Amino acid sequence: MSRLPSRRALLTGASAMAAAAMLGGCDRLGNAEWFKRTLQTGEDANLFVQRLLLTDRTLAPEYAEADISPWFKPNGTEDPPDKAYKALAKAKFAKYHLEVDGLVEAPFKLSLADLRKLPARTQVTRHDCVEGWSAIGKWTGVPLADLLSRAKLKPEGRYVVFHCADTMDQGNALEGGGEGEETDEAPAGNANPSMTKQSGSGESRKDAGGQQASEDTAVSGGSPVRYYESIDLVDAFHPQTILAYDMNGQALPVSNGAPLRLRVERNLGYKQAKYVMRIEVVESFAHLGEGKGGYWEDQGYAWYAGI
Ligand SMILES: Nc1nc2c(c(=O)[nH]1)N[C@H]1C(S)=C(S)[C@@H](COP(=O)(O)O)O[C@H]1N2
Numbered sequence: 001m002s003r004l005p006s007r008r009a010l011l012t013g014a015s016a017m018a019a020a021a022m023l024g025g026c027d028r029l030g031n032a033e034w035f036k037r038t039l040q041t042g043e044d045a046n047l048f049v050q051r052l053l054l055t056d057r058t059l060a061p062e063y064a065e066a067d068i069s070p071w072f073k074p075n076g077t078e079d080p081p082d083k084a085y086k087a088l089a090k091a092k093f094a095k096y097h098l099e100v101d102g103l104v105e106a107p108f109k110l111s112l113a114d115l116r117k118l119p120a121r122t123q124v125t126r127h128d129c130v131e132g133w134s135a136i137g138k139w140t141g142v143p144l145a146d147l148l149s150r151a152k153l154k155p156e157g158r159y160v161v162f163h164c165a166d167t168m169d170q171g172n173a174l175e176g177g178g179e180g181e182e183t184d185e186a187p188a189g190n191a192n193p194s195m196t197k198q199s200g201s202g203e204s205r206k207d208a209g210g211q212q213a214s215e216d217t218a219v220s221g222g223s224p225v226r227y228y229e230s231i232d233l234v235d236a237f238h239p240q241t242i243l244a245y246d247m248n249g250q251a252l253p254v255s256n257g258a259p260l261r262l263r264v265e266r267n268l269g270y271k272q273a274k275y276v277m278r279i280e281v282v283e284s285f286a287h288l289g290e291g292k293g294g295y296w297e298d299q300g301y302a303w304y305a306g307i
């Protein structure tokens with residue numbers, strides 16, 4: 001007479017599998033206190049272990065310096081229209097601070113100079129935009145794992161959200177076209193049918209005439225719609241997930257996301273948040289934007305954009 005294994009037995013099995021997965025390269029994750037705690041909390045553990053096992057944790061291909069593209073095409077926002085950002089840029093980001101907060105024990109702020117003093121990782125990788133172009137670039141920055149370890153995740157933390165400086169103009173490409181608007185902000189131009197704006201949000205997020213947002217004027221229900229993205233903890237602790245401040249050996253240009261942008265390799269271009277101002281650990285992203293976990297996700301793109 002067979003019995004279903006007890007929850008405890010399942011969990012023990014799950015922990016064993018997780019331990020095996022860790023030997024395969026998740027050591028940093030395995031050492032984290034919150035991760036051990038997560039493994040003891042039932043459902044979380046099962047979900048988490050599933051994701052570990054389903055995810056190939058091998059590194060994204062890394063290339064030689066000779067492979068670096070002579071031109072890394074900027075896409076989406078190339079010069080954030082926001083006043084606050086412009087002021088920071090004008091002062092060469094001397095007053096910039098990255099904030100790390102949310103479901104963490106020890107929230108903190110770091111200046112760009114502070115970030116540059118932390119251990120860094122450099123990687124030459126290929127960026128793939130859903131629009132159909134790719135480019136190889138060299139990125140140097142701080143592993144996100146280090147920042148999260150420093151902040152000490154609370155056990156409820158499941159996703160990492162990147163809040164960006166740039167207010168988006170929802171007027172282009174997303175309202176079904178036909179108004180002659182420019183499409184330079186779209187990750188896929190008009191190429192992807194999933195771009196069609198869903199109806200029913202009940203509010204127009206487009207400024208009159210569908211023109212470029214100026215200052216803080218692209219609003220939804222009165223607040224600016226800024227670019228944001230989110231990833232889960234497996235991607236967050238992946239060794240190639242870094243917050244890059246250098247591109248091709250030089251300070252990141254504004255067009256590519258200065259002063260700090262996410263590189264979450266093995267994910268499509270729109271996950272690579274530029275102009276990152278704040279990193280927030282959350283349990284759910286339901287309360288952000290339209291609740292889909294990112295600016296483009298809110299327009300219908302997949303949240304999980306692994307490649
Ligand atoms: N803040 C912000 N991040 C963003 C975007 C954006 O418009 N704003 N565009 C995304 C898209 S669709 C792509 S392909 C890449 C482009 O990065 P690049 O400008 O360095 O080529 O940034 C992504 N991150």
Ligand SMILES: [Mo]
Nearest residue numbers: 129187269270
């Ligand atoms: Mo993109």
